[in-house]
Amino acid sequence: MSTQDQAPYVAVCPECDVDLRTETPNEIVEFYRRHYRVTGHDVEFERAQMGLDEDVTSGDIKDVVWQLQDRYENGVPVGVIAAVMSDRGLSIGETLDEIHEVRMTGGLYEPQDDHLGAF
Amino acid sequence: MTQWDESQTQAVSSDITEKSNALPAKYFTDPEVLEIEKEKVFGQYWVYAGHANCIKEAGQYFTRTIGGRQLIIVRGHDGDIKAFDNVCAHRGSKMVEDTPMTDPGDAKRIKCPYHLWTYDLEGELKSTPKSFDEASLNPDLEDEEVQEYDAEENSLNDVHVDTIGPLLFVNLRENPMPLAEQAGVMKDRLEALPLEEYEHATRIVSEVECNWKVFASNYSECDHCQANHQDWIKGISLNESELEVNDYHWVLHYTHAEDVDDEMRIHDEHEAQFHYFWPNFTVNMYGTADGYGTYIIDPIDTDRFQLIADYYFRDSELSEEEREFVRTSRQLQEEDFELVERQWEGLKTGALAQAQLGPNEHTVHRFHQLAQEAYDS
DSSP states (O other): OOTTTTOSEEEEETTTTEEEEESOHHHHHHHHHHHHHHHOOOOEEEEEOOOOTTTOOOOSHHHHHHHHGGGSTTOEEHHHHHHHHHHTTOOHHHHHHHHHHHHHTTSEEEEETTEEEEO | OOBSSGGGOOOOOSSSSSOOBOOOTHHHHOHHHHHHHHHHTTTTSOEEEEEGGGGOSTTEEEEEEETTEEEEEEEOTTSOEEEEESBOTTTOOBOSOOOOTTSOEEOSSEEOTTTOOEEOTTSOEEEOOGGGTOOTTOTTOOGGGSOOOOTTTTOOOEEEEEEETTEEEEEOSSSOOOHHHHHTHHHHHHHTSOGGGOEEEEEEEEEESSOHHHHHHHHTOOTTHHHHOHHHHTTBOGGGOEEEEOSSEEEEEEEBSSOOOGGGOSSSSSEEEEEEETTTEEEEEOSSSSEEEEEEEEEEETTEEEEEEEEEESSSSOOHHHHHHHHHHHHHHHHHHHHHHHHHHHHTTTOOSBOBOOTTOHHHHHHHHHHHHHHHO
């Protein structure tokens, strides 16, 4: 089995039948953005091995960030949030839209690019 | 000739008879080269932007990033297509959201969301909010001293646009060579075909892990076909085929082993015609479908590129046969992706300083020459 086959994060565009396998969840978000920019297609998580389920009980984005932020030194990667929300039925695009909406209310902030803290 | 030692590399050879030096490997693997390419390749030459049929109505637009520049390509009220930097003349804000050609936007005017400076479809400044007409917050300035914003002087930065049939090209230079000069015979040949009668049917975008020039080189030759495109090559008589090289454009004429119905081709010759247009655009006429495809080979970074594959048929709804045709084309892509990613794995180790090219890789040689000329310019 190759390293790529074991990648914990896998996203796919069903329309183009292309995927991205990576160990870095934010690369999935970058992949989504690049792909959406030229196609308008959303991409979906096919696999996200985070091992977080016992920690994350909420379906609310701000609560999810709140529950996860102690695990990360300088913000929760948006790719992790997108993976968690994917389990709750939100596409990556919908998750990013919702993050934007909550940020605009002051509930979330970015201690570094594409990493979130909850306020 | 092959060089394993970086200090022994030379420029791309002038011809391919004796010492057929390829473009030195550092131009593929060095991260600084992509920055050079933004200026000297994508900033100098005509680059494909998109297809005019996707923006048929006045006000329809799409965005496209070329050489690091974000552009808006829009059809004006006069029917002409224009391109502007997607950057407001006030303080440089990005104006419209990224909008793919396949899902175009529609706007009567272009409005910057930051301070609401608004431009018409010709790029001229048409209105500014009241806060730009008076100086109510500035105790040192009287309202009558406030400058008037001239529509033309404060217009958007326009970018040259020209066309080959329905294919739209942009050039970021101030004084570019004419598109007709860069395209040469390709312009006449493509304009002789009814390309505008075909509608965009589907777009498939793949990300591939190799430098964009590795894929471009692979596309441009067929020495690898016999061993690696075994299904496709069955229908091709390779010995009767020809790879034609022009200044900025080369054509791979692949003769069909058996005649194909005329209805299945949009050109007269009994062949597939794959046109490569420097630097990163192809027109693919397979000769087995009443339609054509285009590729944009867009670098993401040194190690990755996006292949934007568009397919055009008589109707924008794919028939079953057309869907099967696209699948076949996808199969060829996937076979090529595997090859170029494998080549990249070897190249990026840095072991090979300079490759060499075979006698039937004259198309690749031309591509490498153009890259070398651009870097040296």
